[in-house]
Amino acid sequence: MLKGKNVLLCVTGSIAAYKIAELASRLVKLHCNVDVIMTKNATNFINPITFETLTGNKCIVDTFDRNFQFNVEHVSLAKKADCVMIAPASANIIGKIANGIADDMLTTTVMACKCKVMISPAMNTNMYDNPIVQDNIARLRRFGYEVIEPDSGYLACGDTGRGKMPSPESLLWYILKETAYEKDMKGIKLCVTAGPTREAIDPVRFISNNSTGKMGYAIARMAMLRGADVTLASGKVDVPPVPFVNIINVISAQDMYDAVTEEAKNSDIIIKAAAVADYTPLNVSDNKIKKKDGDMSIALKRTKDIIGTLGEHKKEGQFICGFSMETENVIANSKDKLIKKNMDMIVANNVKVAGAGFGTDTNVVTIITGEDNIELPMMSKEDVASKILDFIMAKRR
Numbered sequence: 326m327l328k329g330k331n332v333l334l335c336v337t338g339s340i341a342a343y344k345i346a347e348l349a350s351r352l353v354k355l356h357c358n359v360d361v362i363m364t365k366n367a368t369n370f371i372n373p374i375t376f377e378t379l380t381g382n383k384c385i386v387d388t389f390d391r392n393f394q395f396n397v398e399h400v401s402l403a404k405k406a407d408c409v410m411i412a413p414a415s416a417n418i419i420g421k422i423a424n425g426i427a428d429d430m431l432t433t434t435v436m437a438c439k440c441k442v443m444i445s446p447a448m449n450t451n452m453y454d455n456p457i458v459q460d461n462i463a464r465l466r467r468f469g470y471e472v473i474e475p476d477s478g479y480l481a482c483g484d485t486g487r488g489k490m491p492s493p494e495s496l497l498w499y500i501l502k503e504t505a506y507e508k509d510m511k512g513i514k515l516c517v518t519a520g521p522t523r524e525a526i527d528p529v530r531f532i533s534n535n536s537t538g539k540m541g542y543a544i545a546r547m548a549m550l551r552g553a554d555v556t557l558a559s560g561k562v563d564v565p566p567v568p569f570v571n572i573i574n575v576i577s578a579q580d581m582y583d584a585v586t587e588e589a590k591n592s593d594i595i596i597k598a599a600a601v602a603d604y605t606p607l608n609v610s611d612n613k614i615k616k617k618d619g620d621m622s623i624a625l626k627r628t629k630d631i632i633g634t635l636g637e638h639k640k641e642g643q644f645i646c647g648f649s650m651e652t653e654n655v656i657a658n659s660k661d662k663l664i665k666k667n668m669d670m671i672v673a674n675n676v677k678v679a680g681a682g683f684g685t686d687t688n689v690v691t692i693i694t695g696e697d698n699i700e701l702p703m704m705s706k707e708d709v710a711s712k713i714l715d716f717i718m719a720k721r722r
């Protein structure tokens with residue numbers, strides 16, 4: 326995902342420094358070239374050899390070290406980097422950078438950087454809340470540095486509070502958002518739906534379906550990485566939330582209808598990968614329905630047709646993509662829906678095909694537009710998501 330990219334990690338003297346080894350390793354596994362600069366104080370917490378072994382590059386601490394690969398190392402590292410992350414960032418380094426001090430390798434390199442610089446403060450809560458630190462952070466933001474909000478939680482001194490460095494996984498997402506993929510969807514507002522809906526029968530029971538949200542979440546994730554401004558209307562799912570995406574949690578088909586019809590007013594593209602109930606109980610019992618002898622039946626009524634409503638009110642230039650999950654006459658039924666509901670594209674999948682449908686990490690789909698019928702081989706839901714976005718972007722051009 327990061328082949329050909331150069332990320333510069335800058336590590337300072339905080340107990341959270343050890344966690345950056347994990348980040349460096351994750352980046353390397355994504356085929357990224359990783360350079361690491363440490364402050365001298367950081368080497369008290371983690372040895373440069375750790376980073377050198379993980380990245381295959383010399384870890385630089387001393388500006389005046391003559392054992393250089395480049396002529397003027399601080400300038401070449403600054404020029405080469407696609408993005409810089411200072412993590413953990415000590416109160417000291419924040420103060421130095423905010424005030425134009427460049428008295429070591431880290432601060433000198435950062436001073437020479439033109440690329441995006443992200444700073445992840447990690448320190449004791451009292452230090453973080455200190456008005457001098459807060460003032461320095463505000464100053465850094467004013468100069469275009471991205472300062473990442475620290476988490477709240479257990480700190481090494483035994484206190485609990487603000488100042489904890491976000492997990493390596495969270496920091497990785499910041500880097501991916503900046504460097505992974507071309508940002509060809511920048512400026513586009515995308516609304517994605519995902520997951521199942523739940524239709525209450527009584528306070529303890531509901532009618533639902535097997536959707537896990539994996540397909541919709543993959544679309545939201547890929548679009549976010551391509552620079553889109555993404556809103557994800559999600560039913561109850563177990564998949565982790567997508568960072569940097571506005572998630573609207575919904576339960577029922579009616580909730581989904583309300584969220585999506587509202588969001589659609591400002592969306593350039595709408596992709597509906599949720600499995601929304603077509604029917605809901607006619608009456609919802611206020612109390613748990615008691616078991617009785619004999620059979621029972623539940624009367625159902627139609628839910629509102631979300632895609633139908635979106636198609637009817639489609640704005641000029643808006644692109645609507647639906648998903649269809651069929652078990653027979655997949656293509657014919659999907660084409661029918663596409664036309665009837667005024668969609669621009671429909672992605673058909675058949676639950677009965679191996680590697681397709683609910684819960685799996687792969688899917689087998691056919692992308693159907695007015696003109697084309699493109700059958701894709703089995704691929705990961707991530708790759709299916711990319712293909713869908715590629716098609717939509719090409720159609721919009």
Ligand SMILES: Cc1cc2nc3c(=O)[nH]c(=O)nc-3n(C[C@H](O)[C@H](O)[C@H](O)COP(=O)(O)O)c2cc1C
Pocket residue numbers: 336337338339340341364365366367414415416417418447448449452
């Ligand atoms: C055990 C220990 C843990 C520390 N943790 C932090 C920390 O999390 N954040 C911080 O700002 N300073 C922390 N410090 C203080 C810094 O190491 C100190 O301010 C140092 O001068 C920072 O140097 P540097 O910014 O050049 O890396 C810690 C010090 C010690 C001894």
Ligand SMILES: CC(C)(COP(=O)(O)O)[C@@H](O)C(=O)NCCC(=O)NCCS
Pocket residue numbers: 339340341344447448449450478479480481482483484488489490491
């Ligand atoms: C120390 C640690 C990395 C521990 O993380 P963990 O609880 O996730 O294992 C985390 O609490 C953190 O990021 N702390 C911020 C820096 C810190 O605690 N500095 C010491 C002064 S209180």
Ligand SMILES: [Mg+2]
Pocket residue numbers: 601603
């Ligand atoms: Mg349906």
